[in-house]
Amino acid sequence: MSYFKLSWKNYPLTLQQPFTISRGSKEIVNNVLVELRKDGVVGYGEAGPNKRYDEDADKVRDYLQTIPEDFFADIQSVEELVARLDKHSQTVSPIRSAQAAVEMAWLDWLGKSRGQPLWKMWNAPKSTGPVTSYTIGLDDLDVMQQKVKKAADFPIYKVKLGTSRDREIIHALREVTDKLIRVDANEGWTSLSKAREMIDFLSDKNIELVEQPMPAAQVDNLKILKQNAPLPICADESFLGDESVKETAEAFDIINIKLMKTGSLYKAKNIIDRARELDLKVMIGCMIESSVANAAGALLSLWADYCDLDGHLLIKNDPAGGLSLTDEKRVRLSGKPGMGVYLR
Secondary structure, three states: OOOOEEEEEEEEEEEEEEEEEOOEEEEEEEEEEEEEEEOOEEEEEEEOOOHHHOOOHHHHHHHHHOOOOOOOOOOOOHHHHHHHHHHHOOOOOOOHHHHHHHHHHHHHHHHHHHOOEHHHHOOOOOOEEEEEOEEEOOOOHHHHHHHHHHOOOOOEEEEEOOOOOHHHHHHHHHOOOOOEEEEEOOOOOOOHHHHHHHHHHHOOOOEEEEEOOOOOOOHHHHHHHHHHOOOOEEEOOOOOOOOOHHHHHHHOOEEEEOHHHHOOHHHHHHHHHHHHHOOOEEEEOOOOOOHHHHHHHHHHHOOOOEEOOOHHHOEOOOOEEOOEEOOOOEEEOOOOOEOOOEEO
């Protein structure tokens, strides 16, 4: 019997500039690229582990090494693959970014083997998703202003906050742009009073939404915060994928779905469907990732209200091509088979 051959390699992504959020700063992100080969066809995937979820490249590789040679035998659908990955993860330490990379590579292989783009196989309404925001990480005020000016062709910025100088940051950025801003506090406002104070301050600053204003553990306070907030509140760290979508909707207006959190495109698509039933809006986000993983995110964004898929734009050494943006900065998948990306 001809088996799939699963292989992987480290691929450190070098950021254009140091990337800082309320939890820390980084210049290099250690991701893992995955290849799945059979019958002369190669599917690609990517794991972007994040220490916030107790994952790193070593744990990704350790997980991948546990997958046996015959793991993919007789799998006919993504539902079967996800079920097998879930069963496997009951016997080893589950690493969601690694699971996402494996599923991504299998789906890419499947589309290529059938000669069809995955977005067509999944009956997406179109190949172009929402406008992506461009992230402005924390830095000195003049540097943040320069970042905004350098990204002047983007219509929406995502600005990291969650510091003692948040007001100064917003005032400084409003000196150089009046464009729409999405604020991401990354759990940085640690009290209900602080979160309310900051959202009230932001309410007349042309802010589209506020992402994860408070720590995920403060569930009750987040529910209270939503009740009278003048801006939409978006869940990120509060929603990994296993949580009740209905309960999440009690504290948030929007959920940010990231493949490295959910561990599965198939599961993420089901989450989108459940969110729609509850009138909960959906953003598709990313970690620092290359075009490989961001193309998978772009596929999901075809059913989303918002997207933040700029990880591949923030790095110097994107290993892949095939994911593009329109003049309006909407994410656009190619018409090539599978995910539509290729390694350079």
